[in-house]
Every structure is written in C-alpha cells, then in structure tokens.
Amino acid sequence: MAVVPNYDASIEFLQKWRAKGPWILTAIEPDRKGIATETLKDEAEVRTFLEEHGDTRNIYFSVNPTRWPINKKASREDIASLDWLHVDVDPRNGKELKDERERALRLLTNPPKGIPKPTCVVFSGGGYQGFWRLEDAMEIEGKPDAYALAARYNKQIERLYEADHCHNVDRIMRLPGTINRPDEKKRKKGRKPTLADVIFFDEESYPLSTFTPAPEVDSPSGGFTGRGGVSISGNIKRLSSIDDLPDDLPDWVKVLIVQGFDPENPGKFESRSECLFAVLCAMARCPTEIDDDTMFSVITDPDFHISESVLEKKGNAEKYAIRQISRAKEVAIDPALVEFNDRYAVIQGIGGKCRIVEEVFDPGLERFKLQKIGFDDFRNAWMNRKIQIGEDKNGNPVMVPLGKWWLEHPKRRQYRAMAFEPGIERDDVYNLWRGFAVEAKPGEKHESFLTHIKQNLCDNDPEVYDYLIGWLARLVQFPAKLGEAAVILQGDQGTGKSFFAKTIGTLVGRHFLHISNSSHLTGNFNAHLRDCVFLFADEAFFAGDKRHESVLKTLITERHLVIEAKGVDAEPARNCVHLVMASNEEWVVPAGFGDRRFFVLNVSDAQRGNPGYFRSIQADLDDGGYESLLAFLLAYDLSDFEVRNVPKTKGHDQQKKYTMPVEKEWWFQKLVEGFLAPAGSGPSWPREIPKEDLYSEFVDYATARRMPRITSKTAFAKVLSDFWPGKVEIKQYRKPVEVRLPGGRLEQRSSAYWYVDIPPLEDFRKKFEEVSNMTIDWEKESKDGREETSDPGF
Template identity: 30%
Template sequence: MTQHASINRANPRGAMPPNFTAADASHDFPGPICSSETGGPEALADGSVTGERLHSVAGVVDRAADGKVDMSFDEAQVRVFVSLIGLPCMVLRIDATQPSAPHARTCATIDEVVASVREWNPKKWNIYWLPNVATVVDKKPTKQNIVTARHVWADCDPDIKQHSTYEAARQHLLTTHADKLAPIASFVIDSGNGLQAFFKLTEQLPLLLHGDYEKYEAVNKQIGEAFDGPSTYNCDRIMRLPGTLNWPTAAKLEKGYPKEPSLSRLLTLSDRAYSLEDLAKLLPPPKPATAPSKSETVSARTADVADQLQRFNALLASDHTLRTRWKGSTEGLHDTSGSAMDMSLYGLLVARGFSHDAIVEIMADWEHGGKGREQGERYWDRLKDNTKATLLAHTAMDTAVAKLNERFALVTVGGSVLVLDEESTPVNMLKVEAFRLLMANRTVDVPTANGNGIKKAPVAEAWLKHRDRRAYNRIEFAPGGGVPEDTYNLFRGWTVEPCFGMTLEQATNNCDLFLTHLQENLCRGNQELYKYLIRWYAHLFQQPGHKPGVAIAVSGEKGVGKSKVTEVIAELLGPHALTVSQRSHLTGQFNAHQAQALLIVAEEAVWAGDKQAEGALKQMITSPTMTLERKGVDAVPLKSCARFVMNSNAEWIFPASADERRLFALDCGSDHKQDDEYFKAIDDQLYGPGLTSHKPGQDSPGLRALLTYLLGLDLTDFNVRRVPETDALKAQRAASLDPHEQFLKDCLESHEICGTSWGKNAPPVPKRELHDAYLSYMRNHRRSYPVAQETFAKTIKRAFGWRTCQPRGKQRAWMVEGWNESRAAFEAAMKVKIED
C-alpha cells in the first residue's frame, strides 16, 4: 500500500496544543502497533501510526477552515485504518456547529474515503465509520438496517466526575486504562477525547431476527461494562474515524471538554479475533443472582419493540398527521420550541399505541425536536410523565382503511395512478377501476352527510378518499434500501433467514453437496473458475444493489445439472428471480415482470443473429437503469439490479465479441447426467428429506446454511469485472463469428485455402480468388448478404496481419503465412480456439 507523509506538520516536538496532556507526551503502548497484514514496517515509516502519542493539530485546523492550508487531517492514518477494516466502507459526517442528522456515503475504494474526509472534515464536520454491515448505503442505518455484526466494542469517555477535571480523566484513559485494553483488544482508537477498544469477531454474525439483535447487543453491553464503556452497545453505532479531526460540539463543551479540536488516531493494532465464547472468557465472573433490575424488567415487558418499529415505518406512509410532524412541521402547535416538538411527537405515538421504550428508540434518531434528548433517561421519563395522550378511538371506516393499508397502497407510476397489491407475488399493480371491481362486494359504515346517522359505502371509495390511505409518489427497486419515505421499495428480502452464530465452516458442511456440484460439475474441478463463480453469487446477496455488469452462460448436454444452480439460487430470491424461455420475454417491449428481478435466468433462449435483440441484451447486462413499460401505463425509468444467467444445450448461447468483457462462460460436465440419486441428495440436504423446493414456513436447513455462507464469504479482494478467460467463452466467440470470419476459421481447421493444402509454407493467394471462394462458401451454406471485398480484406489484415504483393503480370495477392503462424495470429486476434 502506498504510504503518505503525515499531515501533522503544524506542531513540531515541543509545541504543545491546548488540549495536549502529559499523558499524550509520555505514554508508549507495549508491543507492535501495526501488524504485517496492514503494511508491516512500511506503514510506520512516516510516523503515521506509532507507539508515541500523535499531537493535536488545533493550529492547523483553524487555518484549514479559513482555506489557508490544503489539508488538516492525517491521510496516512485514514488509509491505514481503512485497509484494516476493509471495503466497502461507510463513512458519515455530522456538523459539529449545530444539531444535524448524520449524512452517509458508502465508499468502494480507500481513495473515495480520503476524498470524503478531505471534503467534509475541514468544514467542522466530524467523521465516523460504521463497524457493522448495513443494507443501506446512503443514510445512517437504523438497528433494523444492520444485517451483520463484525465487531464488539467498549466506548470509553473521560469520567470528569470521578477525576475532577477533563485533563485528569483523559490522562487516566491514555495510561491506566489504555494499558488494560492494549494487550487484549484487536485495535484501540483514541477518538480525540475518549478511547474506543474494538474486539474483532472471528466469524461475522448475521443479524436479521429480533432475537439476533438481543443476543449480539447483550454481548456488546457486557464487554462495554467490563471495560468502562457501558452506554453504547447498539448494533447501529457509528464510531470516530482515526486520522480525522474531532471538532467539539456544544454538548461536549458543556461537559468541560476543550474548545480546540483534536486528532483521532489508531493507538494499537493486533491480529486478535474472538468468537463469542472467547469474549465470554474476558468478562468478570457473574454476580450472585438478584432481583431483576429495572432495565431488565422493562426489557422483558417490551420484547416487541422491533415489531413496533416496523409498524411505525409502515404507519408513516399512511398517517398524515404523524408523517407531517415527523418531517418537522409545527402545524397546530402554539409552542414551537424543540422540547414542545418532542412532547408533540411523543403524544402522537402514545395515542397510536406505541410503548415508551419503542418511542425512545424511534425518536433517538429524529433530526427535529430539542437538545433535551441528550440528557438520556431522565428526559424521557419527564416526557412520559407529562404526556396526557390517550389511545385514539377508531371508527369502522378507520379500521377498514387500516386493514386495506396492510395490503394495498396508491402509487404514481409515470403519469398513471395505480393500486399496488402487496399480497401478490411479485407485487402487482392494479388500475383503479380494477381495484374498485375487486372490492365491489365489500362495504363499510360511514357517517351520513349531516352526521346524524350511518350509511353503507363501497370500501374501495372510502379507502381511496381517506386522508390516511397509504400512498407513494413513485416506485423504486432498491435492495440496499435508502429510498425516500414517499417512495415504495419493491424489494421484499430473502425467502429464508441465515443461521445466527453459524461459522463459515459449519455453513459449508451443511450445503457441501450443492457447493461440490458447482465446483466439480459446472467448473469441472477448476478452482479459479469456482472461486469466481461462487463469489459472483455471493456478490448478488452481499451487494444486491450493485449491478456486476457480467452475465453467466452455462452450456452442456440435457440432464447434466446446469440449471440446478439457478434453481437453488431462485429459491433464496423468491419473487426476485425470474426465468424466461423466449427471447421476447427478455428483450420485448413490455417488461414489467423484470422490475423486481435480481436474477433473470434465460433457459434455451436462442439469439439466431438478431442484432437488435443482441444489442438490447448487452445493454440490459451493464445498464444501471431500465425503462419500465406496462401495457396502458406510461414508461418510467427504474433502477436495474438484475443479473443474467443463460443455460442452454445449444452451441451458441451469447453473442460474444473478441473483446467480450460481459460474459463468464462455462461448459458443464456430464459425470452426473440423468443421475437422479445425485440430485435427490442435494435436494434432501437443502430442503429436507423428500422435498424438492422451499415453501413458506419450511425450515430448509441447507438453504439457510447456503445463504449464511454466501453472506459470510469474504469479497474484500474480489473484482467482479475481472472475468476469467475460459474455453467455453472462446467457443461462444467462435459461434458468434460473422460468416466471412467463420469462413477463414474453416479454412484453418481444414488445413486448406482455395483448394490448396495449407501447411508450413503456402504460395501467395490472389485476393480476388480468395474472395470468390468466400462467396461460394456463402452460397453453399445458403447465407445472404456477403461482405464486400474491401471489408473482407480488412478482416484478413486484422485476423492474420498478411501483407499483399503483385507479381509481375499477375493479380494482387495475399502473402499467406504458414499454417502454424496463421493459426496463432487468428486465435490471438479473434480470441477463439482452432481445432486441429
């Protein structure tokens, strides 16, 4: 990794910044700071990550904010740290000068991280990173967005109350407490004020069910309490990015923190990693059993908080009053202060049946309201005590609307308004008249015009006219999340949950028959090809919103299992997998069936030289957007995340050019052709004995293990666009040759040119004679539209590099090279294989 000189130039040795303590100057940590995995000794050459304390750069910071210097953060520290945690990396910024919501950006390269820090940090924006893995890429994740845990931690703040002053509290952290953490933590960060000790997990833990979050956060809380960092154990926590400036906020200043910014830095680094069992050994012995604490009792009473959070997200789309207050509207409030906003939202949530703990969780990330929330539990208790709201009384019409909202929503698609039906698979769009017809036999009690009575009304009309009807302004397909609240996300998730706590090795053992089929049958034992293939599929699940731009083509005889792989992956994807068998279903005008597809499988779809369809297919493979067109509905642009796999018995599956970069081609082996017992064993392991597919409510242990394996596979060094060259790809290129190119290939394979044997030496061949031979070839093969002699000549020069000559009194001729030289030139230029 390229190292950069430290940017910490403004404070030479002896020039103490205002928040520089004696501990900063004197303390050295024991043991090596940088392991060989992050660059070894070279990473320390410029002093960017060392055992000695790096100075604050307060003097540089002020000038950086005024635009008088180029940079004030430590770029080398940032680069070393990002190389440690791996990519992609989510970085977030928060304005230190005023209350504001975090803004997030997911970076694919270290350079992108550095560019973000360079853009944000000098503006007095604090920079953070996300220790765990989220499904969203462009916003601060909530707990429900975190799908994988990679670390646990102890986030230790200076205890000014115990040590009397900030300086004394910080000195304690950087000496006594750091000595305690350095020998056991995977790495320790000085955040500029406190310490953050991280314990890397040996295996990433899937977090998808409510119980998964509870188990992980319980461990994280225990580690935090054991090492004096008890308050920040939530799985969606963001942490200070080493090498960046820690700008003080108003809340920090009120606590007695220094006014000057300080530099966060990586203090210690090791290759330690822990299983959950290993972490348990670090904890002190459990205390004797006592009566449950207040927090434990509350936790037991509110185990459904996660369900309430999901209900809140759904309610935002349909509840006008709640939605407008959530957006920051002060409509109807006499007191518009921040605390009054908090009180109003709290009351609205109580009236809608949310528990106190769920409300605290919901409002924790609310970007409006007052600063009082920073006081913690005491402030929340005051809100609870001062709120007089009662549960709303629901009318029959309210109940009917709420019930229809669970299934239907009104959505704008282009210039049309449709009714979205979530119960259909995939999600269906109904015209409003069709919805009215569907609901025509259902009525609801509504008040009469004068309000003195009740009458029956069509439930469809009541729902369409109701203010709390669920509605969206647009649709989007965003597997990574992050869509605006007025946008309906067509992504429905996976059909099964991964196995919590299962290691990668355990996952492999529970789906090894399927993985062996990929390796031995599809890849014919070639480890390089298998490594690419399994990571291509892992990329689909780990980064579903990032289109790879590479399709897969699998050829082979009938019954050899070439379609088995896509059938199994489709079981994981559910409505997000689509199988087509006709070319028109893939490249035709109406393509609504493709809107929700992450994987499109073309079975026996033959292109047969249709240039228009070929162009459309190649565009679909690489384009990040598609034009969604339904019958009778305006066409609209939509994000495309679809991957393509083509399975066929035909020799020609994909129109591949010589410089083809969009295709990974395989030729499936036939060792298990029509082997029913072989394929039954795979199904039994994936779905259960005697089962051949997954159904809702079914355990499918092997399928869950496969998802766990694909989600846990390390893709750090995987470049999906670096496609291996295969003989199967050369075969696809050969099948895609134009007729005049195929004619030249046939000449090579027959060792004959213009009726003359083609060996080590060959006499010059008149140009007209060779072109006439090509024309005869076209007639014999009943091919139309031969190319002109000029085009034919250009192809010969490109394919062979032959020169021309004109013997005295004769026609111009090609100076034909020997067969071996010509074969090598043709194979190199056309990237095909000549069968000898």
C-alpha cells in the same frame, strides 16, 4: 456487603475506548423517570459526572462518537461515525442466572463461525457485552443510508449470537466501574446491585470487511411493508413492571401481555398472532396515549409471553413488530382502514400517472407482482360496500362507498414514488426490494453444493471457480448493482444446470425470475424485470435472433432498463439483473471475438441421470445449507474481484466459433485445414497466391452455405487484413498475351496479374488466436474437421 463503584476503572476504560475523548455519558434512574446526558472533555469532568449521578443511577456511555456535543440521549442522526461494533448477550428467561452468564461469556470468548474474537468484553452486571474496534471508522454523518447499513453490521452479529435487540448505531452501553442498579421487576426476581467490570480489553482492531451486514429477509407473504407512521427510537427501554403501563389500560390486556393467552378462556384466540394483535389494538385505543417505543418494548420483551410470536420471526422480528403496531393504530381509527392499507397503496408517480397498486401472486411467474388500478376502476370495484361516516340531523346513518372513503381518507397508505432500492428505506418511496428469502447463518451444510459447482460446472479449474463464486457473492452483497457479465451454462439435460440456478434463486426469493419463454423478455411489457435481481433464462434465447441479441446486451451492460407496464407510460428504472442462461444447444450466445460479457461453462455430464447425487445435496441445503450458503457468500472477500475480468474458458471459445460471420468462419477453416491453394494448383500453403483466387474461394464457400448475401470484395479484404501477420504485400506480375486488333491483326502485349505474399501458416494461426482471444488446438481442430465430412467447409 455493599457494592461500591470503581470510578478509576471507569476512567481507565474510557481512555482506552477513545483516548482523547470526548465521552458522552448518560445517567438513568432505575425507574427510568430521570435521565441526564453530558458530553465530557476530560478526566475531571468525567469524575464529577460519576460522583454526581453514580450513587443512585445507572451509568452508560455512547459506543460511537457524535457529530457535536450533546446534552440529551443521542439519536442515530447525531452519530458521526461507526467506530465500534457491539452485541449484548443477556441471560435468557427461565434459565439459571449463573449458567446463563457462563453461557454468554463462552459465546463471546469463543465466537460463532465468521465472527472474530471481540476487542473488548464487559460484564454489565446482568449479562455480557462484546465490542469490536474497527481499523477505520465508517463515516455516517447523519446520512440515512449510512446509519441503516451500520446497524445491519451489528444486526448480523446480534443474529449469530441470538442476542438482544440492540443493533442501533446510537447505542449506549453499561460503563464498567459503575453499579448496575436493577429496577423493581428485576429486584423481585432476586437481582441485586452488581458492579460492571471489564473482562478483557485487547489492542485488536478489525477492518469492516471482516464483518457481514445482515441481509434483509423477505416476509413470507405479499402485502405492503414499511413503518406506516410508526417511530421507534434507537434505545428501547424495558418496563420494570407490567404496572408501568397506564392504569386505564384494561387488566385483561395486561394479563394477555404477561401470559401470552387468556387463562380464563384459553381457546379465545386461534393463534398467538391474533392474541398479539388484540393487545396492540387495545394499547392503541387506550385513553392515556401509549407511545410507539412502549408498544414495541412490550411485544419484543422476552419477559412477557406476548412477545413469543414476534421473537420467533428472528431476523424479521423488528419489521414484523413495527408493521403490527402500524396496523393496530389503523384499526383504532377504523378496521376498514387496516384492511385496505394492508392490501392497497396509492403511488403518486408511476409512468407519469397516479395509480393504486396491489401486490398479487402471479402463478405463471410464481412470484408476486404489482397490479395497477385506476381511481375510477377502484371506486367501481368497491361501490357495493358502504361504510358509515356519521349521522344526519335526524340521527340516520350517513353511508358512503368504501372505495371512495378509503381514497379520501388522510391515513390511506400513500407513497410519492416507487423504486427498487436494496438496503435503503425511505418513508415516501414504495420500495420493491423485499430482502432475501433466508437468514444468513454460518455453517457447513452448503459445502456439498460448492463441490458440485467446482467439479461439474467449473471442471475443477480454480480460476474459473473463484470467478463464479465471486460473481455470486457480488450478487448477494451488492444486489443493486448491474450484473455486467452473464453466466452461461451449456450442457445436456440432467447435468445440474437448473439445480444450480434454482438453488441461488431460493436465496433471492421473490427477486428471482425463472423464464423459459423468450416473450417474457422480448415482449412489449416487462414490468416483472423492475425488481428482478437474479434472472434464469432456461432455453429462452436463440443466439441467431438479432432481437434476442439486443435484449441480451441491454440486460447485461445497460445501467437502466426501459420498463413498460400496461396502461402507463414507459419509464427508465435501475437495471439490477444478474443473468444466468442455460441451454442444451451447442450455440447458446452470440459471442464476438472481443466479447467480455459471457462467462461460458460447459457443464459436465458426470452426474447426469444420478438423482441420488442431487438428492444428497438437496438434503444438505434443506438442513441449513441455504442459510450457510448465504452467510458464506455475504462474507466472501471481493476486494480483488473484478466482474469484468471474465476468465477464458473452452466454452467461451466454442461460442465464438459458432458466432463467427461467414468470412471469418471461412478463414478459420482454411487455417484449420492448412490448405489455401485451389486443388491441383501447387503446394497446400503456397508462398504466394493470385489475389482474385482468395476472394473466389470465399465466394464458393459462402455460396455452398446458401448465404443470402455475399460479402463485397472491399469488406472481404478488410476482414482478411485483420488476421494478416504484418503488412499485406502485393506483387505484380506481367505475362504476354495476344490481342486481336481492328482488322484482325494479332499483337503481342503484356497483362498484369496481382499476387499476394502468403506468410507461413503458423504465423497466421498465431495471429488468429491473438485477434480472436482464443486458445486453439489446431491439430485437434483439424482432426475433428476431417471427421465432419458432410460440412461444406471441410
């Protein structure tokens, strides 16, 4: 029985999709040789379009609205806003079609963890498509940063469903009520024309914050990334048959595409990636030009076995495919070009100079770094290799040094500038951002690590735990932002401080830097900080060193760092450092009374010396825990999180005590002792005291501590007044004194003595807590102080 379209259902669907239109419909012939696109304003125009094209063509609608009416297939630059998220779950190759369709529908009606139920599910006639309506559209308006971010939201859904490559914002999808007309390749597999239909269409809308953008995933090795002149459109069309490729593409290439290896010589290629590259090089050299979209389609089409080495890269597949196409096109020019473009790039502006850069692995820092090379040094390094550029009039080869040839080649890899820009891709900027080291996949294997954080780092304090998780989530969701607060871990060895930091560092990959030598931060050259997102300073700072204090302030609070590399001028760069410090010492950071930069945690020693405890957590992390931890942090709601609202902790108060300057320390000890008067002079906390006695006591204290400089009376009075409850009241008393006059006669006179009114001890203690922003157990402090008999202040 012939399948007939249902255009009433098509119109009803479009009116639900975008009630007042307009609607952009595209009609494509099954062989893809004929395409028509129109922007339609009302029901009558829609019906006319459907009746004109629906009998012979496949009909699609634009998921998102365009900035203006169009009569061609939209590009991402045409899209006005992201109104819907989408996913396309098609049957997998080699499986029963009926079973695969049931699997796809189950996935969409029972979404993976972290994904809500779709607003709408459509049976496309092949597989199933899911759509999520957004409460508020995300503006795009042709902005590259915006459409790249929008695509990442779709890409994360695509990854979780292990669905087809279709995350672009200019996506067109099958219109329900029309007929899915299979191409020749699908007809040969038994596919028949099938009516596309709506499975359900609810009223549910979701805030964009419900979803997580896909993190960019780093490639496992160094080298340059980017499109390298490759242009891939938003909607990749699959070939209906291998015969769609040009006739002058050799048959052996088509065999490799279909089979994924050479059946006549199975050992010809050492790996699938080598076979892939041979195919791409042949396509790049084909006399009939094969465009980038077709090359990309071939090597990502699961129907062709040549795609296997690409698709196994999963989240990194698109970037990998584009780079391989770029390399093949370079090889078509000359193999030496791809060799050098893989290894080197020219940056026009680095510290005011044009330099060649190379990514090299630094075994000391255990990460890749950029090596900068001058043009003369580069030419000298490669003068021992020559390349032929032609022949002279006698037919003799004309040879030039390879380094000179590459520098003068118009296709050498070159960028206008270098920057660290997470989530942004610009063709003329060498971006130091490489993405995360793992893919985000919801799961439960990270929960034992979170329990470790809660119990051993946060002492089961919910406010402290929530802040730390928020700090980590902000790091992965906004890696380009300044850290603004540092996490300080103080505790004994073996308690899990480094375990915590290295676990987070594993997510960040090459943008994690672990240092234990302060010279890596205070030395003259600091280029390694340019692309650092997560810095773990392990016993690398001394709180009493003013130079270290200055570096700390810059790393935590300054928007820009001055980056200085060897051989080039210093230049400012964005500061993206999120700092974690760990130390076994009691005094870790210089924390003043008004400090809000340090989030200090006293790490519990409950699991110290318990390797089995940490092995168990590590096993969970290795079994998908890293991926689920990244997914958890990416999905964490930060709407109520403010990084500068650092919770008060006992550890922070402790650091404040160690940081007090001597005059504040003296006064604090007096409040702890509850004893102000000199020995034998009266009550321990008198109602008044001679003004000079206060300063004398302080001088004795500072002298006993061998302070190199004693605070002046004026400065001392200013400090003390800050801690005084209410106004400082000074009284004058006069007492008789005998004065010997010239000639030896004694005369009775009076002399003035200045006394200070002393408020009650409890008032002083409350004022100290208020000024210092500390919570102090005075009774415990007094008891602890009496036990420290060797301390001159007690």
